[in-house]
Structures are given as structure tokens and as C-alpha cells.
Amino acid sequence: MPANELDPNKWVDKYSDYLFNYTIVRVNDREVANDLISETFLAALKSAKYFKGEASERTWLISILKRKIIDYYRKINSRKGQAEVKINYSDDYNDGEWLEEQVADQFDRTAEDEMENNELGLAILECLDSINEKHAAIFKRKTIDDADTEAICNEFDITPSNLWVIIHRARTALAACLEKNWF
């Protein structure tokens, strides 16, 4: 029997936030990200019979999603590449002017920072996987969606003091998990 089995009916609840955060930083467009995730789910269903159970469900879905993101960039690149004219202005005359532009700006680390922060986000979601499902859902509503305490209490039919106990447990577990895996 394989170590991991697929359960497509739980994919959305378990992995959609993870897949979404993985994609959004790479394509920077919510619509495109949603489309790519739809395609990933469909492709995963079609190739479910090839899943050997050696990797976890999430790792397997991410590997499909990676292909979809690469395909997406290939497609848009092949479209624009045909009309693109590359201008190279590094000639002998304008040395002084362009030289400054060629030097890497040491303070401009935004892309790298963004990737690192995204990885931190994915680590947080991975850690949330290991805690009680309902607690994780409540924590996400409160922390990521910034939902109102009262709204969450109504949604999950709990009292505010229940909510703060759940938040406390989730935060403690999350801090311990991140300390082990990230900091």
C-alpha cells in the first residue's frame, strides 16, 4: 500500500491557500493564478492513476502547478517574442552615462525579499497543516482575512472566549513549528 493516497474532495480545503500563495508571487495576477490552479486540479485528476504515493499530495500538486506556471510563461513569451526588438545601447561613446545604470543597486533587493517572504508564508501554511483543522480555519479567518471577532464567532458558532483560546493554541503551535523549521 502506498504511503500517501489522494483524496481529491479535500484538495481545495487543504491546499488551495497554499497553491494560491505559491502562484500569486510568481504570476502577480489573481485571475491568472486562479486559472492556473484550476488547470492544476484538472491535470492532477487526469493523472491521479500515476500517483505512486511516494511524495505527499501537496508536493505532487505543486510539481504539477510548477509545470503549469512554466507553460504559462512560455506561452506569453512566445507571443511577445516575435515583435520584440532588443536595443543594446552599450556603445563606445556613452560610457559615462550608462555605466551607472549597469551597476547593481545594493538596496534594491525587493524581488529576493519578496521570494523569501513568500517562502515564509508557505512555511506558515505548512505549519498550520499540522494543527487541528478547525483551529487552523479559525486562525486563518482571523489572521489572514482579518475578519471581525464577532463575524467569526457567528460563522463557527463559538463564543469570543472560545475564539481567543483557539487563537492562543494555534499561535503557540505555529510559533513552535516555525521556530523549528524557519527561524
Added chain:
Amino acid sequence: MSKLFFIDCSKAAECCNKSQYKEARPMEKMMLFFHLAFCRACRKFSTKNSKLTEAIQKSNLQSCTEEQKQAWREQIKKEFAEDNVQ
């Protein structure tokens, strides 16, 4: 009076968590402040808790909309059913 200011660690944790979401009332903040002054364990917890809030903010996590999730659920259910029929 002393009862007003002296709270136990679980109440202090609650106040600390509330303040991470900017939901602690001024009185709760004050009680937490006094508690932290003499409780080392809670000071440690409070530092960790703030660090976690910082990490969450930095990570810029987003969640997809519930409508989108529902659309995916239906899509998967439909495809799954079709695959099983074939």
C-alpha cells in the same frame, strides 16, 4: 484594587493575543503591562508572540475567495464523477 491589576498567566496570554490583533482594551493592556513586569515566562511568550505577528505580516499571506474555492470544489466533484463513470 490589587485584584484589578493582578491577573494570572492565562488571562495575560489572552490580553497579549488580543493586542496582537489590536483588540485589547486599555484596561487589558494595562493589566498585561503590570503582569509582564513580574512574570518572566509571560515576557518570553509576549516576545515570541510579537515575533510571530511580525512574521505573518512580512509573509503577506493572501487567501483566495470563498466563491473561487466553491467553484474549484464543484469542478473537482464533477470531473471526479465523470472519471469514475468512464
